[in-house]
Amino acid sequence: MNAYETVIILNPATDDAGMENEIKKISGLIAEQGGQTVNVERWGRRKLAYPLNRFHDGNYLCIQFNAPAGVPKALDRACRLNEIVIRHLIIKGHVVTAAPAPTATPAAATASPAAEK
Secondary structure: OEEEEEEEEEOOOOOHHHHHHHHHHHHHHHHHOOOEEEEEEEEEEEEEEEEEOOEEEEEEEEEEEEEOOOHHHHHHHHHHHOOOEEEEEEEEOOOOOOOOOOOOOHHHHHHHHHHHO
């Protein structure tokens, strides 16, 4: 199984129930093909950098999943045929979207110079 991440831009007229329906469809497709959904992030409605199909904003979804190699092709086909999906992108591997930077503790910072002497 490989790790994948997909970002999907949905029609801005899609409400919360429609977004949940799309998430269930995509998760169902992934599970049907032998994969599993790891994480679903709803990024909400955002303004697009340029108009896509006459839309100026869209509802963003980010879905991370583990699946066999054939699943991205099936997911790509399903997204292309879905009229609610404005644009989508599937990449191999998970991208950490919200990880805090590690910080050194003050005790470790003061102990380091003494250890070097």
